[in-house]
Amino acid sequence: MLARVGFLAPLVVYLAVFFGYPLLANQSMALREYTAASFYTGEAPFVGAANYAAVLADPVFGTALSNTALFTVGSLVFQFAIGLALAVFFQRHVPLNGLLRSLLLVPWLLPLVVSGTVWRWIFDQEYGVLNQTLLGLGLIDQGVPWLSSTSMALASVTVANIWVGIPFNMVILYGGLQSIPAHLYEAAALDGAGPWQRFRHVTWPLLRPVSAVVLMLGLVYTLKQFDVIMVLTQGGPANATQTLTTWAHALSFGELDFGLGAAVGNLLIVIALVFALVYLRGLRTQPGAPGSGRRG
Amino acid sequence: MTRVSGNPAHRLRAPSALVAAGLLGLTTACGGGGEDGGEVTSITALDYNLAEPQNGATESMLQECGEQAGVEVEREALPREQLMPRLLQGASQQELPDLMLIDNPDLPQFAATGALLPLEEAGFDTAGYYDSVLQVGTHEDTLYGIASGVNGLALFTNTALLQDAGVEPPATWQELREAADELTRGDTKGFAFSAIGHEEGTWTFEPFMWSNGATLTELDSPEAVEALELWAGMVEDGSVSQSVVNWSQADVNDQFIGGRAAMMINGSWQIPVLAEEDVDYEVVPLPVPEAGGDPATPMGGEVWAIGRNGTEREEKAAEVLRCLLSDDNMTEWAELNAYVPAKEEPAQRLAEDNEQMAPFVESVPTAQARTADLGEDYPDVSAAIADAIQQALAGSGSAEDALAQAQQSVPES
Numbered sequence: 001m002l003a004r005v006g007f008l009a010p011l012v013v014y015l016a017v018f019f020g021y022p023l024l025a026n027q028s029m030a031l032r033e034y035t036a037a038s039f040y041t042g043e044a045p046f047v048g049a050a051n052y053a054a055v056l057a058d059p060v061f062g063t064a065l066s067n068t069a070l071f072t073v074g075s076l077v078f079q080f081a082i083g084l085a086l087a088v089f090f091q092r093h094v095p096l097n098g099l100l101r102s103l104l105l106v107p108w109l110l111p112l113v114v115s116g117t118v119w120r121w122i123f124d125q126e127y128g129v130l131n132q133t134l135l136g137l138g139l140i141d142q143g144v145p146w147l148s149s150t151s152m153a154l155a156s157v158t159v160a161n162i163w164v165g166i167p168f169n170m171v172i173l174y175g176g177l178q179s180i181p182a183h184l185y186e187a188a189a190l191d192g193a194g195p196w197q198r199f200r201h202v203t204w205p206l207l208r209p210v211s212a213v214v215l216m217l218g219l220v221y222t223l224k225q226f227d228v229i230m231v232l233t234q235g236g237p238a239n240a241t242q243t244l245t246t247w248a249h250a251l252s253f254g255e256l257d258f259g260l261g262a263a264v265g266n267l268l269i270v271i272a273l274v275f276a277l278v279y280l281r282g283l284r285t286q287p288g289a290p291g292s293g294r295r296g
Numbered sequence: 297m298t299r300v301s302g303n304p305a306h307r308l309r310a311p312s313a314l315v316a317a318g319l320l321g322l323t324t325a326c327g328g329g330g331e332d333g334g335e336v337t338s339i340t341a342l343d344y345n346l347a348e349p350q351n352g353a354t355e356s357m358l359q360e361c362g363e364q365a366g367v368e369v370e371r372e373a374l375p376r377e378q379l380m381p382r383l384l385q386g387a388s389q390q391e392l393p394d395l396m397l398i399d400n401p402d403l404p405q406f407a408a409t410g411a412l413l414p415l416e417e418a419g420f421d422t423a424g425y426y427d428s429v430l431q432v433g434t435h436e437d438t439l440y441g442i443a444s445g446v447n448g449l450a451l452f453t454n455t456a457l458l459q460d461a462g463v464e465p466p467a468t469w470q471e472l473r474e475a476a477d478e479l480t481r482g483d484t485k486g487f488a489f490s491a492i493g494h495e496e497g498t499w500t501f502e503p504f505m506w507s508n509g510a511t512l513t514e515l516d517s518p519e520a521v522e523a524l525e526l527w528a529g530m531v532e533d534g535s536v537s538q539s540v541v542n543w544s545q546a547d548v549n550d551q552f553i554g555g556r557a558a559m560m561i562n563g564s565w566q567i568p569v570l571a572e573e574d575v576d577y578e579v580v581p582l583p584v585p586e587a588g589g590d591p592a593t594p595m596g597g598e599v600w601a602i603g604r605n606g607t608e609r610e611e612k613a614a615e616v617l618r619c620l621l622s623d624d625n626m627t628e629w630a631e632l633n634a635y636v637p638a639k640e641e642p643a644q645r646l647a648e649d650n651e652q653m654a655p656f657v658e659s660v661p662t663a664q665a666r667t668a669d670l671g672e673d674y675p676d677v678s679a680a681i682a683d684a685i686q687q688a689l690a691g692s693g694s695a696e697d698a699l700a701q702a703q704q705s706v707p708e709s
Contacts, residue, residue: 036387040409125539126483126556145539148538148542150691151691235493236690237692238541
């Protein structure tokens with residue numbers, strides 16, 4: 001008994017100090033009028049749910065929430081689909097396989113500030129590579145305001161984020177593919193299964209546990225994505241790319257209202273938890289039989 | 297500062313400090329100072345003058361003034377966006393730098409904490425300073441911050457491009473719009489300014505509001521709407537790139553240097569940057585609605601403030617600050633970095649010696665403190681104005697609707 005407690009204690013202490021305490025402190029902050037002065041004087045009057053009410057009543061909340069959803073779902077779907085396609089592609093014996101795979105890792109290795117800056121150049125309305133190319137091909141007759149119109153900006157930052165996330169998906173899924181025994185494919189081929197059927201009935205079901213991990217990590221990572229948006233648009237123009245994360249930052253460090261910022265942060269945690277629970281439940285209730293994992 | 301453990305206010309401090317440290321991932325720095333009770337041998341200073349030549353000049357001036365005051369100055373310099381988190385973290389631990397450089401619109405927020413030393417208490421002599429300069433360092437009738445130099449906005453024009461197009465530097469809004477239109481050719485836009493979604497965008501827009509008679513407390517006034525319509529109209533005409541909504545002032549300067557903008561609104565601190573480049577340019581006051589009107593520029597620049605760290609350290613910090621603000625140092629700093637000295641006499645001398653600086657010097661007496669009407673509420677309203685600008689420019693709403701929405705963030709008095 002004592003040994004068991006001793007074994008668990010470090011973990012419990014670690015969780016309490018590095019997860020429990022900040023969570024509670026952030027919750028406490030969200031229930032107070034916490035301004036720049038509070039840091040010095042220590043005085044932060046308790047205001048109950050006023051910060052939450054203010055955040056929920058703010059028109060930016062709806063925008064930030066739907067932007068967060070669109071950004072997250074859009075990023076996840078495309079990162080996963082493209083990552084999986086590349087992983088399946090590299091499963092075959094392609095010349096220069098190793099070299100190409102390492103090159104595809106580059107987006108993952110670059111600091112986000114660097115890749116964000118590169119995407120800013122690509123998307124530039126006047127002299128960006130993208131518009132110059134499209135103009136050269138005659139597909140458009142004037143530059144598209146990728147990052148500077150409220151209707152395009154969210155899609156543009158999502159594309160940049162997808163690019164950043166593809167290597168992660170590809171690498172993990174590629175690892176998952178390697179663990180599928182080759183004889184299953186041979187057996188499927190003997191049964192007369194074509195490439196699509198082999199993917200549907202062998203690859204996809206056996207890749208499900210790995211896919212679950214990739215999507216779960218991707219979800220958490222994308223929900224809290226901050227750098228790409230900050231570098232590209234800073235949440236603008238006019239909140240068009242404001243997500244809950246960038247909004248929490250703007251409230252805390254732009255308007256110096258840390259109570260509001262903490263409230264938004266807490267809402268984000270709740271949303272992430274809800275997604276995670278729904279997702280985990282969905283995984284558990286689905287029978288793992290081949291063919292039943294049809295999604296996406 | 298004594299800690300009273302029974303006081304609930306103080307009990308709160310420890311958690312908030314830890315949250316600040318945890319959330320911001322900041323390293324604990326600061327400290328320094330003298331031994332308790334002993335003689336003060338070193339003081340700390342914090343600023344965000346990271347770009348050259350400001351960086352080197354700040355460093356050497358602080359060291360020099362430290363030597364004169366008989367203390368070592370431990371300087372820490374951070375990017376601007378990390379300054380506030382760093383100061384807040386310091387405040388939560390009652391460990392503020394002895395000397396700190398704060399962007400003037402942030403000063404009321406900081407002064408309101410009670411963490412800054414009123415400069416009159418330290419015996420500062422304010423004779424000779426521009427009233428407008430003293431105003432930006434004042435919160436609730438008390439002087440907490442004092443600038444060595446200030447900056448403002450003016451219109452920069454590319455001489456060659458204007459000559460080619462046969463355009464004179466514009467003085468009125470009408471002329472500005474026409475000039476921008478005529479100067480828009482090929483890859484070059486006629487005009488550029490920063491309309492980025494935070495303070496930089498707001499402060500670039502404020503002179504247009506103010507010179508048209510609008511105030512920061514009535515954002516939905518016809519005068520304010522007219523000013524925003526001018527900006528939105530030029531974007532619609534195509535003489536200003538829509539990308540301005542993502543451009544900082546440094547980005548705008550890059551466009552100007554690259555010949556992609558024939559005119560720009562920018563601050564005097566770009567003059568040393570422009571001097572390194574091969575651009576022939578002229579600086580004129582910002583265009584005004586009607587000929588003969590006064591340009592109303594917001595007062596830009598940073599103020600030095602002293603943290604409340606006990607009498608001895610405060611005294612040393614004040615001594616160093618007085619040295620930084622001596623006429624010679626003030627002038628040297630201003631010349632090197634293209635700021636306007638905060639005192640009238642050295643400023644006039646600079647204007648006579650340097651014609652590019654003249655429009656900036658001229659604008660100082662009438663320059664307005666951004667926080668004059670709103671005080672601590674300024675950051676909130678500034679963010680709302682930046683949003684309104686972006687809505688009108690990025691094509692998602694009329695100037696009128698955008699500003700009506702921004703007005704909701706103005707506290708009712």
